[in-house]
Amino acid sequence: MRFDVLTLFPQMFAGYLSHSLLAKAIEKRLVDVQLHDIRDWAKGKHNKVDDRPFGGGPGMVMMVEPVVECVEAIRPLAEPPGRLIQLTPQGRRLDQSIVEELSGEERLILLCGRYEGFDERVSEILQPDAISVGDYVLNGGEVAAMVIVDAVIRHVPGVLGDEESSKQDSFSGEQRHLEWAQYTRPREYRGHVVPDVLMSGNHEQIAAWRAEQGRLRTEARERGEMKNEE
Numbered sequence: 001m002r003f004d005v006l007t008l009f010p011q012m013f014a015g016y017l018s019h020s021l022l023a024k025a026i027e028k029r030l031v032d033v034q035l036h037d038i039r040d041w042a043k044g045k046h047n048k049v050d051d052r053p054f055g056g057g058p059g060m061v062m063m064v065e066p067v068v069e070c071v072e073a074i075r076p077l078a079e080p081p082g083r084l085i086q087l088t089p090q091g092r093r094l095d096q097s098i099v100e101e102l103s104g105e106e107r108l109i110l111l112c113g114r115y116e117g118f119d120e121r122v123s124e125i126l127q128p129d130a131i132s133v134g135d136y137v138l139n140g141g142e143v144a145a146m147v148i149v150d151a152v153i154r155h156v157p158g159v160l161g162d163e164e165s166s167k168q169d170s171f172s173g174e175q176r177h178l179e180w181a182q183y184t185r186p187r188e189y190r191g192h193v194v195p196d197v198l199m200s201g202n203h204e205q206i207a208a209w210r211a212e213q214g215r216l217r218t219e220a221r222e223r224g225e226m227k228n229e230e
Contacts, residue, residue, distance in 0.1 A: 001105070001156050002032040004074050004082065005145050006067075007112040008049060010035040012142045022149065025159045033149065036074055041066040050115050059116035067111070067122050074109060082107035084128040085148065087141030088117065091130030094148065098131065102148065103155035110148060112141030177214035178221065 005013065013035055017023065025031040039047045043065060050060040075081045083105045092098065102108060111128060123130070133144040153159050183194040197209045 001030070001103075001153070002034070002078055002082070002107040003149055004034045004036060004077070004107070004109045005112065005142075005149075006036050006038055006070055006074065006109065007140075007142055007145070008038050008114050009112075009140065009142055010037050013146070016146055021159060022153060025153055025156065028158065030156055030158045031153050034077075036070060038062075038066050038070045041070040041073065053116065057116075061116050062113060062118045062122070064119040064121040064125070067118060068125050071109065071111065071126055078107060080106055082109040084109045084111060084126055086111045086113070086118070086123065086126075086128035086130045087133070087144040087148075088113055088130050089132050089135070089137060091132040093135070094131055094133050094151075096151075099148075099151040100155060103152045108148070108152070110141075110145040112145050114140040177211075178217040180210040180213035180217070 007013075013033070017026065017033055022031065022033075026033060039049055042049045042063075048063070049066050050062050053059070053061045071084060083102070085102075085108055087110065111122075122128075131144075131148070133147045138144060183198060187194045187199070195209070197205055200206070
């Protein structure tokens, strides 16, 4: 699977790309991540990519020209042309079902914003799939792009050591529950003991216990969210 990340700060990805599962997936050529500096498509000697908003207001806005021309130049570099994702608070909120949807693509182009966001004509011309990683504000789309890459690669065959792992993740599968409580050695620590059912060797009982734990955790979180909204 190929990711093209369009950003003003490609250097932010250096450490991220060189560690853990992603680094191994890149080494095995299961995943390809290409970084592109939007400034390379800026006009003028100062490579200007932002300007003051028409109508006044605080901050700066990313200019339409370098962004659109960057996307148009990157798309032909590989096949297929790819699905363009604009990372923006105005997008649909990322969840596991969207992650699974995106994992079905061969190529994703991730467009990272900065400052006060994009000139609206970026959306009008390119018609991207706008996605938000949550109802909060980040300094830029780079962290959001990393979230999408991190979540999506778990569904690329061969990336995980155990192919069942992604199926058991929180919010995966038909139930869309949180994952159950997990334990490892030692069995007892400071008076906290691993539940007996996990030591029983009865896989049917263990499966039932885990399903119930996932359901209870999910319900508890939902009740907490409802309380916060009141």
